[in-house]
Amino acid sequence: MKNTALRLSGIEKSFSGVKVLHGINLSIGEGEICGLVGENGAGKSTLMNVIGGVISKDAGTMEVLGEAYSPVTPADAANAGIAFVHQELNLFTNLTVAENMFIEAFPVHMGKINYQKIRKTAQEKIKEYDLPVAPDMKIEALPAGIRQMIEISKALMKKPRILIFDEPTTSLSFKEKEKLFHTINGLKGNGITIIYISHILEDVFALCDTISVLRDGNIISTDNACDVTKGEIIQKMVGREMNQIYPAIEKSITDEIVFETKDIVWQNKVAGVSLTLKRGEIVGIYGLMGSGRTEFLRTAFGIEKPDSGEIIVHGERIKKQTPLQSIKKRIAFVTEDRHQEGLLLQKPIFENLSLVALPSLSGKAGVVNRKRERKLVEEAIENLKIKVSDPESQTAESLSGGNQQKVVFGKWVMNAPGIFFLDEPTRGVDIGAKFEIYTIIAEMAANGATILMVSSEMEELIGTCDRILVMKEGRITGEIGKEEFNQEAIIRLAL
Amino acid sequence: MKSETNGIRKGLQNICRDAPILPILAVCLVISCIFVPNFASFYNIKVFFLQASDLLVVCCGVTFVVLNGGIDFSVTSVLSLGSVIGAYIMVFSPIASNPPMAIAVAIIAMLAVGAVVGLINGFAVAVLKMPSFIATLATQLAFSGVAVLFCSLVTEKTSITGLPDGFFILGGEGGYFMVPILIAVAAWTFCFWLLKYTRFGRSLYAVGVNPKTAYISGIPVKKVIMLIMFISGMMAALASVLSTARNQVGMPSLGDKLFISIMAAIIVGGTSTAGGFGGLKQTLLGVLFITLINNTMNLLGVDWYVITVIQGILILVSTMMGMVNGIGKRKTKMMVLEAKK
Numbered sequence A: 001m002k003n004t005a006l007r008l009s010g011i012e013k014s015f016s017g018v019k020v021l022h023g024i025n026l027s028i029g030e031g032e033i034c035g036l037v038g039e040n041g042a043g044k045s046t047l048m049n050v051i052g053g054v055i056s057k058d059a060g061t062m063e064v065l066g067e068a069y070s071p072v073t074p075a076d077a078a079n080a081g082i083a084f085v086h087q088e089l090n091l092f093t094n095l096t097v098a099e100n101m102f103i104e105a106f107p108v109h110m111g112k113i114n115y116q117k118i119r120k121t122a123q124e125k126i127k128e129y130d131l132p133v134a135p136d137m138k139i140e141a142l143p144a145g146i147r148q149m150i151e152i153s154k155a156l157m158k159k160p161r162i163l164i165f166d167e168p169t170t171s172l173s174f175k176e177k178e179k180l181f182h183t184i185n186g187l188k189g190n191g192i193t194i195i196y197i198s199h200i201l202e203d204v205f206a207l208c209d210t211i212s213v214l215r216d217g218n219i220i221s222t223d224n225a226c227d228v229t230k231g232e233i234i235q236k237m238v239g240r241e242m243n244q245i246y247p248a249i250e251k252s253i254t255d256e257i258v259f260e261t262k263d264i265v266w267q268n269k270v271a272g273v274s275l276t277l278k279r280g281e282i283v284g285i286y287g288l289m290g291s292g293r294t295e296f297l298r299t300a301f302g303i304e305k306p307d308s309g310e311i312i313v314h315g316e317r318i319k320k321q322t323p324l325q326s327i328k329k330r331i332a333f334v335t336e337d338r339h340q341e342g343l344l345l346q347k348p349i350f351e352n353l354s355l356v357a358l359p360s361l362s363g364k365a366g367v368v369n370r371k372r373e374r375k376l377v378e379e380a381i382e383n384l385k386i387k388v389s390d391p392e393s394q395t396a397e398s399l400s401g402g403n404q405q406k407v408v409f410g411k412w413v414m415n416a417p418g419i420f421f422l423d424e425p426t427r428g429v430d431i432g433a434k435f436e437i438y439t440i441i442a443e444m445a446a447n448g449a450t451i452l453m454v455s456s457e458m459e460e461l462i463g464t465c466d467r468i469l470v471m472k473e474g475r476i477t478g479e480i481g482k483e484e485f486n487q488e489a490i491i492r493l494a495l
Numbered sequence B: 001m002k003s004e005t006n007g008i009r010k011g012l013q014n015i016c017r018d019a020p021i022l023p024i025l026a027v028c029l030v031i032s033c034i035f036v037p038n039f040a041s042f043y044n045i046k047v048f049f050l051q052a053s054d055l056l057v058v059c060c061g062v063t064f065v066v067l068n069g070g071i072d073f074s075v076t077s078v079l080s081l082g083s084v085i086g087a088y089i090m091v092f093s094p095i096a097s098n099p100p101m102a103i104a105v106a107i108i109a110m111l112a113v114g115a116v117v118g119l120i121n122g123f124a125v126a127v128l129k130m131p132s133f134i135a136t137l138a139t140q141l142a143f144s145g146v147a148v149l150f151c152s153l154v155t156e157k158t159s160i161t162g163l164p165d166g167f168f169i170l171g172g173e174g175g176y177f178m179v180p181i182l183i184a185v186a187a188w189t190f191c192f193w194l195l196k197y198t199r200f201g202r203s204l205y206a207v208g209v210n211p212k213t214a215y216i217s218g219i220p221v222k223k224v225i226m227l228i229m230f231i232s233g234m235m236a237a238l239a240s241v242l243s244t245a246r247n248q249v250g251m252p253s254l255g256d257k258l259f260i261s262i263m264a265a266i267i268v269g270g271t272s273t274a275g276g277f278g279g280l281k282q283t284l285l286g287v288l289f290i291t292l293i294n295n296t297m298n299l300l301g302v303d304w305y306v307i308t309v310i311q312g313i314l315i316l317v318s319t320m321m322g323m324v325n326g327i328g329k330r331k332t333k334m335m336v337l338e339a340k341k
Helices: A044-051 A074-079 A097-101 A115-128 A144-156 A174-189 A201-207 A230-238 A293-301 A323-328 A338-342 A349-353 A370-383 A401-413 A431-446 A458-464 A487-494 B002-018 B021-035 B042-067 B075-091 B099-127 B132-154 B165-171 B178-197 B199-209 B211-216 B221-247 B258-269 B280-299 B304-340
Strands: A004-015 A018-029 A033-037 A059-064 A082-085 A162-166 A193-197 A210-215 A218-224 A257-266 A270-278 A282-287 A308-313 A316-318 A331-334 A419-423 A450-455 A467-472 A475-481
Touching (some): A004 A044, A004 A193, A018 A044, A018 A193, A018 A210, A018 A218, A044 A162, A044 A193, A074 A082, A082 A144, A097 A115, A115 A144, A174 A193, A174 A201, A193 A201, A201 A230, A210 A230, A218 A230, A257 A293, A257 A450, A270 A293, A270 A450, A282 A293, A282 A431, A282 A458, A282 A487, A293 A331, A293 A419, A293 A450, A331 A401, A338 B211, A349 A401, A349 B199, A370 A401, A401 A431, A431 A450, A458 A487, A467 A487, A475 A487, B021 B280, B042 B075, B042 B199, B042 B221, B042 B280, B075 B099, B075 B132, B075 B258, B099 B132, B099 B165, B165 B178, B165 B221, B178 B199, B178 B221, B178 B280, B199 B211, B199 B221, B211 B221, B258 B280, B258 B304, B280 B304
Parallel strands (some): A033 A193, A033 A210, A082 A162, A162 A193, A282 A467, A331 A419, A419 A450
Antiparallel strands (some): A004 A018, A004 A059, A210 A218, A257 A270, A257 A308, A467 A475
């Protein structure tokens, strides 16, 4: 019989009168990998914050390796041997790899940091985890996948007994993910207990021994991974049947070419991409991290200036493409990073929604027509089913991920665009909201809009697109039509 | 009954959130009326509003810059240089013999100074992407230097006197004291309208909060910043007209002491120096508050340097309170967010 590494009993937590955790009971055996899944808003983050000592619990008890555990600060959690690897990377991009690894406790000799020592130790860690970096490299120069690995090695330096991963694979490529899983399995072999939180069920099944489902602040079930199916887990997460999570909406594709690129080159990321989009079409771009898919989309919208190549919108060649130009041509761009580039987080939803449509809402003199603005905002909120009580005072920050993403969609939809560029449109969005977003996309296409969508979730592309282009190393390596969709064929083109 | 008290409480909460200075202003006003001799006299109230007019006009422009997360040091040099150039035209130029004409040309020239400085700042910040801190510090140094040099070149003295009487109407001379006050109110109203009801105003807030999101959403970020710096220069020039007329002298040191009052008024009013939050209502209250401090301290015969100490402390305290408030707000927001999860 294995020892219990972490035991939670009756954990409760309320925020301003709203109960978020309703008595969580969970026990995880030593050396086990426990997957924790649940929709956004199920209480996962709150539970993790309670375990990590970030917030205090209202009721219940916790035990770590048989000892009572009641953390008051994150430092207490660290002392008890609990470490976190967060979804948002906590690395200092302006510092080096070695400095980041030691940031919490620099080895000091007479007030001076012992750089020789940290460099040496960092080099050992780098070797241990097989990272393609040097200790003196600045974090800002490294891709997201490697940053994640550095984050993990940083967490491991504290020699934790329990390691908690919060959505670690969202920004990782296929290969990096494999490596990560290999690392995690290695940790398990060393007797470290792992809690693995993820939206990506495939990963959870591939990795975890047990899977616990959290819904509305309760643990609905804990099963051995081999005893349940993905469908069952999804059902438990949402509490309803979800056989067909992709909407089927009748639409027709015309032969009219609305958007075209010829040999787009941008730095060393995009190496000559040509494509054509027809009216009413949903086209997917699949590619692994670093394949240049996001960079291509940004160049096509005019955020980055292509080094060479042509962009043709409605048969007209665009010379100097900027976001403003693209918007005038009724192109929309939903960014993959809604916090940094998609929203005015601290501003009310109202102001976020009308941002793109401002020119069309104001006359030549530049005076905004408030009445029309209010009407359009109300329409957008209703059409996109954005859950908001008062759009004029509630900030975008206060919304859940899914609703935030709908606000980003909404601000573009208000400008009635004909072409949509979507970069990871469902990243960090729970399953219920995902379905709503797929429906929005399908409806837009049915209304004659053209959609070009980049995603790292292959299933999502297969479910929503008419054809899929696969990118690798800045080039399009193949195109697959709806009839021939096949995961293996796609991944083969991408690898 | 309950809903009524709730309504009042909500109203008070809103005031505390949007304009925490309002209750403090009211209390200080009452105290001044009771304890400061001559404060409530007609003459002093007139002086109070005249002092507030100059400050309000220049603060309106700088508020735009601060809302964009920047700062404009150069406004004080616009005040000084505008004052000297305007006075020169009215006193020494060939058209000085024709006062109405000279006054008109002088005002146009003063506004032109503001336009030029504003455009240089705008170019430096928007196109060359210099931090406004550096760009406007540079223009401030350069143009206040020019003002001193120009003054000493055209006259041996450190100021230009002998301005035409007609010009003093703009300073509120005699029975015309409502003129500068109305000009200031009109300028404030225009800026308020610009900020609240136009595309430019809305874009300004967006750029102030997150320029990246603004750019991708099709907001012409460069144009907006250019316009902000231009408006700041123009408002400083208008303040220069009012202030020169009130002081009845063209002085290259006109703006020297003003900067701390400008920043104090804006920050104490409640506009965030991080950009994106606050506005002209706050600035109006801040201007009244700082003018009140300056005015009462003057009446009490307090030394100017003591006043600067007080203003410094006010800036410090209100920034601190703003931060505490901001953090508090963020925390509650996070809790709400968590609660939803």
